[in-house]
Amino acid sequence: MLYSLCECSSLEKKQFEKLVEEYSCTKVSHWKKFTEYFFLTLGSGFLLSGITFFFAYNWNNIPGFWKFGIILFLLIVSIVISISRNIKILVQKMSLLGASVLVGVLLAVFGQEYQTGANAYDLFLVWTIAVFSWTAVSEFTPQWLFWSVLSNTTLILYFNQVVSGSNISYLFIGLLLLNIFILILPYMLGKMQNYIPHSYYRSLMIFVCNFLSVFGVAIWLFSETGNKDIQMNEVTLLLISIMWIVGSFYASLKIKNILMFSYFVLTVVSIVLMLLYKVLGDSETSFLIYTLYVLFGTYGLIKIISHQQRKWSYES
């Protein structure tokens, strides 16, 4: 952006170069901080990976007691670091995230040693429940993302391993409701803690919910089942999807979030394309219509997003 200033002003080349160095290049103080963190992270990351690989090499020869001992020791160290007051907050939070991962490793080793015969779903469910309390108090966005991955994996594995053979609409109702819940939860808890998750959390979760709702509409649209129970479920999925889409639209207007608004427009354009396909099928001319729709749909989408963004930037 700074380079446009050069074209719109009477700045001389040398003056401009100085300006770029001041505003566009990384400052020496930032570099110094960065090199320290960068090399420290790389060094400890490589060293820890090496130690992990070393254990993996000898894993079968290590007695069960030591396997549990090693993991529990690491878990305790991580927890102690995460509650120590003299350590930087970022290190504390990273340590808590590490502890959350180690809980899963501990459960996996438990299953491996005692051959419990439990489903992978059981492991993930216990893992999700076990680390929830840490996540709730963590005030750390990566921890929330990690927890959302865990809970989604649990639900998908539950439908795969426990209720296998059920209609896909059940899974999508579950996933959509779960992800809406996971999106809202940190904001609700954050009110009590004076904490707001990082904006990328919201962007990512809203994208996931929109993606699931487009799938929800598609399942209802292209379903050919005669089973009334399944039809009811598909209608439920459709209603939840529509409610989410409309809700996200109003929310985007209220908080003036262009990314959320863009997702909404993209969702609508995708649903209209699916409707067209349902109506026109796969005849010769229909594909020409789809081509034109996609071309002008892309144009319309960018036009609407740009218009809204311009409007909000003038308002602010």
Add this chain to the structure above:
Amino acid sequence: MSLKNEWDFLLDKLKCNGIQVDTFQFEKEILSWNLRTVFVKTIAVLGGFLAMGMLSVFLGITGILDNEYVMLALGGILLIISYVIMKNKDNAISDGLSVSIYITGFFAVVASIAIFNDMMDDLVYFILFLCILGLSMFKNSIVVFLNCIGVYGSLHWIVVSNQVNYLFCFYLLFLVSFCVFLFWNEIKIRTANKQLNFYYSPVLTASFIYSLGMGIISSTDIFFSYYQTDIRIMPYILLAGLLVITLFTIYFILKYLKISDLFSKISVCIAVAVFILLWGHYPAFSVGLIFALWSFQNQFKAGFIMAICTFVWSMGLYYYDLNITLLGKSLYLILTGVLFLLIYWIVHKNRNKYEKK
């Protein structure tokens, strides 16, 4: 301070120093820049590819896809339409509609040539020619980016299909050096003239992404057969080249940080050199390291994230590498970890010394 306030502050500062700024034009530029978000660019490209897919199904069903003359005419018309409407100032037209039409037209022309002559090599030469033509004619950053990727991809194909595998390492070295050159000379290039300023970002992004991709595939087992060569010295040339580029990067940073202590300079260079030599068979690590450092220097945030992701990806590849035992892997990793901690210690010590002074 918000971004808008920062700009206002900067403009006021410049005006106080007697510099004239065309505020109206500059605000227009800021708005236009804000409207060209990554989301909009992604949608334009995806829309183009989806439209191309739909059109090819339509042409396939109707049988037009087999008629080279109609395809050529159709592609030509679409490219001309795209060229004409690309000049429109509305970004929905220039970035959305015209890019989608361009991709569709490009595909139609390539398909027609494929029917004329089914030799893959000739087709790749034609794609190369078309991309170069597109680079010089179409003044749109998304199209420049796509054409640049097209040029790199065509050259890559020529190297692989002619089985001149030894050229691959020179090609990778050229791309990495080119990116470093662009990073290093950003101010000079972008202030030289309007044209170069326009081409800078899309060309850098395309070169950056392609180099990272090549670094990854040349570190992957399944692609080894494409890059193996009978000339045994070639991997060492690649290693030496990457070493020189990395050392140059480190030298630049040390100079920028004004670290004058000779012991620190030599120690950091030796530690980095050992890292490059240790991981010579995984170019993705060295390319990732070089790009992460330059991206940080030039505040290329997306590039920095991509470089770090390449690092993580390479680690995944390394984990599944069956040519090395777990013991070998663990020793390599521990040694590398100690090396980086050593660099950290040297830099930290130097900083404390500097601050005490």
